[in-house]
Amino acid sequence: MxxxxxxxxxxxxxxxxxxxxxxxxxxxxxxxxxxxxxxxxxxxxxxxxxxxxxxxxxxxxxxxxxxxxxxxxxxxxxxxxxxxxxxxxxxxxxxxxxxxxxxxxxxxxxxxxxxxxxxxxxxxxxxxxxxxxxxxGLGASRMSREATARRLVEDLTIRERELLGLLAAGLSNAELARRMHLAEGTVKSYISTILNRLGVRNRVQAAIIGHEAGLAPEEP
Structure with missing residues (x-):
């Protein structure tokens, strides 16, 4: 490519x-x-x-x-x-x-x-x-943000939380697709849904929430 x-x-x-x-x-x-x-x-x-x-x-x-x-x-x-x-x-x-x-x-x-x-x-x-x-910058008021992040991800499905955790770990769409055994188009659809449910505009903001909510695996 x-x-x-x-x-x-x-x-x-x-x-x-x-x-x-x-x-x-x-x-x-x-x-x-x-x-x-x-x-x-x-x-x-x-x-x-x-x-x-x-x-x-x-x-x-x-x-x-x-x-x-x-x-x-x-x-x-x-x-x-x-x-x-x-x-x-x-x-x-x-x-x-x-x-x-x-x-x-x-x-x-x-x-x-x-x-x-x-x-x-x-x-x-x-x-x-x-x-x-x-x-x-994320260090300030960390406990408050972590609590907010955990509340935000409560409305996500188990599959969406899994994907958000891997997104927070820095995986690309192609890596997410391989890890979760999905087509890249399906991954993009999941990400779009997650952004809407979290009320954020891009994957960087979503990844921060996933990280603060403790969803990111230690070894993606």
Whole structure:
């Protein structure tokens, strides 16, 4: 499978560098580029890529403000925010609006390729420094959140809780299908139902609830 990617960044040199990194992998193809948030929406609508790499600060419309609109016009496209800014508000906003990844431009080039592959397969991906910030943020009021998470998952079926636990452990759609002996289409249907029942917008938020509810197995 070749992962089709759109790059959205207002700096030409950054786009050239990211393109060079991605195209060094035989299974990644950069199909188009955008220079601002408005272009990012239109190009994504036109090309329907597997992954959109989106900068935060761009003219006309910021990357963060574009995420929810991109999710509306191309819900099948996985969004990764790629930025130099490690800000808690940016991370929270991006994940809340539906991004599956949040990565730093200073990351190792191999990490960028791994992240693109991961979200294309339906998994979430955070740069290690970003993941540490997210985990640190989850430390506050942990007991309260765990109790809330346990109440939320009570309405799920046994099968849905099993899938949510594996989702919380970081498995992709393909891995979930193999582990649960299901078709990938059935897994996607389960995930959609789980998101609706939990009242969340994306699998990252669902995975956090699954983890806080204690559903994630120690060895997925």
């Amino acid at each position: 070749v992962v089709r990617v759109v790059l959205a960044d207002d700096e030409g040199l950054v786009r050239a560098g990211v393109r060079a990194i991605l195209t060094s992998a035989a299974d990644v193809e950069v199909v188009a580029e955008a220079e601002d948030g408005i272009q990012a929406i239109e190009v994504t609508r036109q090309y329907r890529p597997d992954v959109l790499l989106l900068d935060v600060q761009m003219p006309n419309l910021s990357g963060l403000n574009a995420i929810s609109r991109i999710r509306e016009v191309a819900p099948e496209t996985a969004v990764i925010v790629l930025t130099t800014f490690l800000e808690d508000d940016y991370i929270a906003s991006a994940l809340h609006d539906g991004a599956l990844g949040f990565m730093l431009k200073a990351a190792d080039p191999r990490e960028l390729i791994d992240g693109v592959r991961a979200v294309a397969e339906g998994a979430a991906y955070l740069s290690p420094r970003v993941a540490r910030r997210v985990i640190a």
